[in-house]
Amino acid sequence: MGAGAIGGYFAYELGRAGHDVVLCVRRGFDRLVVETEGRLETLDAPVLTDPGCCPIGEWVILATKAHQTASAAEWLHRACGGPTRGVAVLQNGIDHRDRVASWTGNTPVLPTVVRCAAEVLFPGRVRHHGFSTLDVPDGSLGRDFAALFARTAATVVQRDEFELAQWRKLLQNVAIAPLTALTGRRLEVLRRDDVGALATGLAREAIAVGRAAGLPLAPEEADALVEETRFVAPDMGTSMLYDRLAGRPLEVEELTGAVVRKGNALGVPVPLNIAISALLSAVDEASRWPGGVVDLNDQP
Ligand SMILES: NC(=O)c1ccc[n+]([C@@H]2O[C@H](COP(=O)([O-])OP(=O)(O)OC[C@H]3O[C@@H](n4cnc5c(N)ncnc54)[C@H](OP(=O)(O)O)[C@@H]3O)[C@@H](O)[C@H]2O)c1
Structure with a gap:
């Protein structure tokens, strides 16, 4: 299907x-x-x-x-x-x-x-x-x-340890993919120090939520995750980036949204993921409008 x-x-x-x-x-x-x-x-x-x-x-x-x-x-x-x-x-x-x-x-x-x-x-x-x-x-x-x-x-x-494997994949999905989709850039964008630091922060929050849920995730995994992106082909994209470029709806609620929901439920602060969720949701909402994004030349 x-x-x-x-x-x-x-x-x-x-x-x-x-x-x-x-x-x-x-x-x-x-x-x-x-x-x-x-x-x-x-x-x-x-x-x-x-x-x-x-x-x-x-x-x-x-x-x-x-x-x-x-x-x-x-x-x-x-x-x-x-x-x-x-x-x-x-x-x-x-x-x-x-x-x-x-x-x-x-x-x-x-x-x-x-x-x-x-x-x-x-x-x-x-x-x-x-x-x-x-x-x-x-x-x-x-x-x-x-x-x-x-x-x-x-x-x-x-x-x-399937649940642990699921969470490790989720870390990539919430730390890396949203930043490629929001910047409209491939994995090379993670080589910027400021974007890399943001990705590490997003992953750290998700790791804290996973640990509160009982999973043996190590805080250092956040740094390793972002460091690894430096060794993959810089022109590699993510499916969230391709969806954004094609104006298709994004998987927000099921990825970043899942970290935010579980963080809230477990009392773990996730301010960076909340901010990214808001931005992704706004982009996602625009993809569902009949004409896609607003044409700035078409304003009264
Ligand atoms: N692509 C990757 O490299 C990759 C890697 C790892 C994980 N994933 C994950 O794998 C999952 C699938 O991703 P994908 O990249 O394969 O997405 P995709 O290329 O967009 O494929 C989804 C397909 O489902 C079809 N579809 C949607 N609603 C349907 C319905 N009601 N009945 C029948 N078909 C329907 C879509 O058809 P339309 O053409 O009509 O939209 C589209 O062909 C996602 O959760 C993604 O995050 C993807």
Whole structure:
């Protein structure tokens, strides 16, 4: 469900391994084409746009953006049934089960941490840049899901400290991605001392919230996280930056918003994340206006 960057890439891997894949999409296309390792590969799989035609799936894989989850309610409702082993949620953030619980009935939900770099060029065309790993919680559901990806180029890693892995990914999502989206710049922007210091501050707050929630995150992880960005290609972007540049809604509530909500609930001050949340929400709101951002030349 949602054959964008992540859904399209992992669907292609499953199809290539011989699984019957059905793509449930919002904007239709004929066939999915994935650019990976310099090759153009096509997935011959049915592309459905009408949830009413959705079959019950052995596995249901949800890969919309987190804020689009409710719009996929009808797909989830139709695809989950007796034979369904689970709903795997391939999204960022930490509250995957809560996000889908209203529409999945008794079907078990498997949260994942997505470690993959991909972008959608237009509906039906996905470019895979690298990495193809999904972290899942240890246990029988995670084992089943890992078996599904045997004979693919993707790797499913079962983690006994899954919640910790989720939070470590969240740190990147709240410290790095928002600053690229707000400045309209790639990871090179973190090389500025002032922006780097802001990123470290955002990560420190999130770490304090995670520690208050009982997770063994170390305060120094904030410095290491920002330092690491100096060693990646400076022209690498983030999906939040691409969404901003394309005028698409942003994943604010599920990422920075999650840190703010949990910080408030646990009594941990998160002033930097509150400020960034306000700015991202304002940008996000403008993306939902009919004309996008206000045209300053069009003022009375
Ligand atoms: N891209 C990455 O490199 C990356 C890396 C790690 C984690 N993630 C996370 O993975 C998740 C998916 O991100 P993404 O980059 O794959 O997003 P994406 O490229 O925007 O793909 C989302 C897809 O879901 C479709 N969709 C939305 N609502 C739908 C609905 N109701 N029914 C059917 N399809 C629907 C969208 O269709 P439309 O074209 O109509 O909008 C789009 O094709 C996010 O949580 C993201 O943060 C992404």
